Amino acid sequence: MSDLxxxxxxxxxxEALITDPDVTASYAHDMASFCxxxxxxxxxxxxxxxxxxxVMRTATELRVPVVPQGARTGLSGAANASDGCIxxxxxxxxxxxxxxxxxRIAVVEPGVINAVLSRAVNEHGLYYPPDPSSWETCTIGGNIxxxxxxxxxVKYGVTAEYVLGLDVVLADGRLLTTGRRTAKGVAGYDLTRLFVGSEGSLxxxxxxxLALKPQPPQQLVLAAEFPSAAAACDAVCRIMERGHTPSLLELMDRTTxxxxxxxxxxxxxxTTEALLLCAFDTPDPAADLAAVGALCTAAGATEVVPADNPAESELLLQARRMSLTALEAVKSATMIDDVCVPRSRLGEMLAGTAAIAERYDLTIGVCxxxxxxxxxxxxxxDHTDPDESRRARESFDAIMALGLELGGTITGEHGVGVLKKEWLARELGETGIELQRGIKxxxxxxxxxxxxKLF
Incomplete structure (x- = not known):
């Protein structure tokens, strides 16, 4: 320790070094449970x-593990410390x-807050689309x-589609530059994409x-109430099948x-069993919302309410953004799953999750x-109840198994970290894991x- x-x-x-055990303990983990x-x-x-x-040269010389962190808003334990690490x-x-x-690019350091970047580029008439629910606190480095x-x-894609190039300090301290500043480029293997989603392991x-887009018009939001989650999922399928490209299409179940x-x-x-929020940032969003509203009604919506102005729209979006925080307040602890399935099987995913909640006698909200x-x-x-904690973990695993059965993936955007290591092996298979280890x-x-982390 003294040598390090x-x-x-x-x-x-x-001022760059913190050794006080009470302070360093606060950096030990992210927001995931059971990690x-x-x-x-x-x-x-x-x-x-x-x-x-x-730091990396020192770590390599002394063979000390290094755990990179951003704002620690992650939900898979990917930023959790290991014993004796930096x-x-x-x-x-x-x-x-x-x-x-x-x-149409921004060049940023990893600690830039997502919302800070978004507001800065807005001042230039530009738009950085990736907007996690934690966008007011999460960092671009963590997002990457x-x-x-x-x-x-649904319209603009995920972080990987906006990362054009990276500067990366490797494990031995060398500096690697990947990617480009140009609109396109295919020189060599795409190492940039390899680092995106690697959870600090490479x-x-x-x-x-980062790639930017022109700032779109302000979006308008429609809220549709449904008597069942199946009906809401049917509406989602109808909307996508008809070729609509909403800027947002979000679902909240009754519990949420x-x-x-x-x-x-x-x-x-x-009174609703499912609330569907749909938004358009097109030149005529009212017309698009009217068309989608008709599809929602045909799918069984009991009420369809389009917002009249951006302020009403923002209020609805705030409700969706606080969904995870609200569910965290239901009991003393939560496990937040992140299963992604083909849109055509979304109804089966929600129905299966409801059945899992009943089987394990737990409250499980879905946004x-x-x-x-x-x-x-x-x-x-209740994390103080051993039996309830056991059932929570088992239900979490059951939800991931359901996602794989439906042709989905164990994580759409939160990552693997510590929480889903076992499940990554199940999803990728023996050959896939072997190749991943080789890259590492x-x-x-x-x-x-x-x-x-990861495997």
């Missing part, structure tokens, strides 16, 4: 690329280095590490070139609606990026970067 600190101090300012976390030896908060390189927190590398309206998505994925992202009302008195209709089939079943339980070994032969 002495070596780190040779290339870092004193083991170790005790870090030290927390380092660098401000420059050179400081990150110094926690490398990148939150102080938070500069927006460039915004180019001509090239987990390949996160958000509410607008290298430390210290700079990113009631939780939001209990937390914030939003006045959402508690979903319905437009891309990404469901977030939230298992609410090529970038990190000593296994120092975020050990114990």
């Amino acid at each position: 600190l002495e070596r780190l101090r040779t290339g870092l300012p004193a 083991e976390a170790g005790t870090p030896a030290v927390v380092v908060l660098p401000r420059t690329v050179e400081q990150v390189q110094h 926690v490398l927190s990148l939150v102080r590398m938070d500069r927006i280095l460039e915004i180019s309206p001509v090239d 590490g987990t390949a996160s998505g958000g509410l607008c994925c 290298g430390i992202v210290v700079q990113a070139v 609606v009631r939780a939001v009302n209990a937390l914030a008195s939003m006045g959402l209709p508690e 979903s990026h319905a437009g891309d089939g990404n469901t977030h079943p939230v298992v609410c339980f 070994a090529a970038f990190d032969p000593l296994g120092l970067l975020n050990p114990g």
